[in-house]
Amino acid sequence: xxxxxxxxxxxxxxxxxxxxxxxxxxxxxxxxxxxxxxxxxxxxxxxxxxxxxxxxxxxxxxxxxxxxxxxxxxxxxxxxxxxxxxxxxxxxxxxxxxxxxxxxxxxxxxxxxxxxxxxxxxxxxxxxxxxxxxxxxxxxxxxxxxxxxxxxxxxxxxxxxxxxxxxxxxxxxxxxxxxxxxxxxxxxxxxxxxxxxxxxxxxxxxxxxxxxxxxxxxxxxxxxxxxxxxxxxxxxxxxxxxxxxxxxxxxxxxxxxxxxxxxxxxxxxxxxxxxxxxxxxxxx
Numbered sequence: 024x025x026x027x028x029x030x031x032x033x034x035x036x037x038x039x040x041x042x043x044x045x046x047x048x049x050x051x052x053x054x055x056x057x058x059x060x061x062x063x064x065x066x067x068x069x070x071x072x073x074x075x076x077x078x079x080x081x082x083x084x085x086x087x088x089x090x091x092x093x094x095x096x097x098x099x100x101x102x103x104x105x106x107x108x109x110x111x112x113x114x115x116x117x118x119x120x121x122x123x124x125x126x127x128x129x130x131x132x133x134x135x136x137x138x139x140x141x142x143x144x145x146x147x148x149x150x151x152x153x154x155x156x157x158x159x160x161x162x163x164x165x166x167x168x169x170x171x172x173x174x175x176x177x178x179x180x181x182x183x184x185x186x187x188x189x190x191x192x193x194x195x196x197x198x199x200x201x202x203x204x205x206x207x208x209x210x211x212x213x214x215x216x217x218x219x220x221x222x223x224x225x226x227x228x229x230x231x232x233x234x235x236x237x238x239x240x241x242x243x244x245x246x247x248x249x250x251x252x253x254x255x256x257x258x259x260x261x262x263x264x265x266x267x268x269x270x271x272x273x274x275x276x277x278x279x280x281x282x283x284x285x286x287x288x289x290x291x292x293x294x295x296x297x298x299x300x301x302x303x304x305x306x307x
Contacts, residue, residue: 028261029261029262029263029264030056030057030263031054031055031056031057031263031265031266031289032050032055032057032058032059032088032090032218032263032264032265032266033050033053033055033057033285034058034093034220034265034267034268035050035058035059035060035061035064036059036267036268036269037266037267037268037269037282037285038273038278038282039274041278042064042071043060043064043065043073044068044081045278046058046060046278047078047082047085047087048081048085049278049279050085050087050282051085051086051087052279052282052283053282053283053285054283054286055087055282055286056086056087056088057088057265058088058089059089059092059093059218059267060078060123061092061093061094062092062094062116062119065078065092065119075119075122075123078123079122079123079124082123082124088124089120089123089124089125090126090127090217090218090263091120091125091126091127091128091129091161091192091217091218091265092119092125092127092129093128094128094163095113095116095117095128095130095131095149095160096109097109098110098113098130098145098146098149099130099131099133099141099146100133100134100135100137100141100142110148110149113130113149113152113153114152117153117158117160120158121156121157125158126158126159126217127159127160127161127190127217127218128158128160128161129161129163129192129217129218130160130161130163131163131165132162132163132165132168132171133168133171134168136170137169137171139170139171139176139179139183140183142171143181143182143183144183144184146162146180146181146184146186147184147185147189150186150188150189154188159188159190161190161192161218162180162181162184163191163192164176164177164191164192164197164201165197165200166196166197166199166201166202167200167201167234172200172201172203173198173201173202173203174191174198174207174208174210174211175207175210177191178207178211181215189215190215190216190217191211191215191216191217192216192219193208193211193219194219194221194222195221195222195223195224195248195251196220196222196223196224196235196238196246197220198251199224199246200230200231205251205254206254208254208255211258212258213258213259213261216260216262218262218263219260219262219263219265220265220266221264221265221292222239222240222241222266222267222268223241223243223246223248224238224239224246225237225244226244226245235269236269236271238267238269238270239268239270240284240288241288241289241291242288248292252292264289266285266289
């Protein structure tokens with residue numbers, strides 16, 4: 024069976040603190056077809072005198088799509104008295120996403136203990152609001168967040184929300200960090216995945232001590248990324264692979280060089296990918 028077709032995207036976190044318009048130009052020069060933009064960078068670009076139209080034109084001129092924008096916060100677990108304010112901010116960000124053509128906005132999980140039933144209820148409301156604006160929030164699980172750190176927990180929230188447009192975000196780092204099995208990808212359908220982030224992680228420190236900044240380029244760590252891709256093939260996912268790193272070491276380097284190396288390493292892993300047995304590295 025042939026390997027699936029993926030479209031390659033650059034998550035702009037990989038080349039911080041490069042200004043947003045330059046992020047877009049660099050992604051195009053490095054050969055990506057998409058770029059995930061962060062709302063704090065969008066707001067900074069506007070604060071510096073730019074406009075959403077400027078960002079839109081830059082995307083069009085460089086031939087880039089925006090798979091997602093990042094992120095919506097606090098909606099899951101904020102106090103009821105603060106919910107209207109939080110939802111207003113989510114609405115503002117979703118309006119930006121829709122204007123820039125992003126089909127999804129990543130909606131972060133809570134920072135502490137999660138009331139999954141409440142979070143699912145609010146996620147449904149967030150989806151309804153976003154879809155009315157022209158974009159769909161995607162509920163992300165994070166490996167270091169209590170009770171929302173595995174694929175199973177994300178699926179549970181999607182099931183409770185009972186919305187046909189509910190999606191989550193996959194990321195090999197978060198699957199590893201949360202301790203759940205990579206094989207759980209097969210519990211999802213392709214339309215339930217907004218984007219697949221792509222990265223690797225070193226063998227140390229131990230899993231529970233790793234955080235975002237420990238991520239490394241695909242192929243430079245110890246994860247079996249071909250098994251991750253094998254699971255995506257099993258459900259016929261043919262969407263975005265998006266390089267997402269948070270390394271100050273990379274941020275100090277030439278951003279175009281970092282983006283080009285990232286593209287090369289993603290392609291090397293994806294093109295050489297073959298059907299493999301599921302690894303044990305993702306399980307606790």
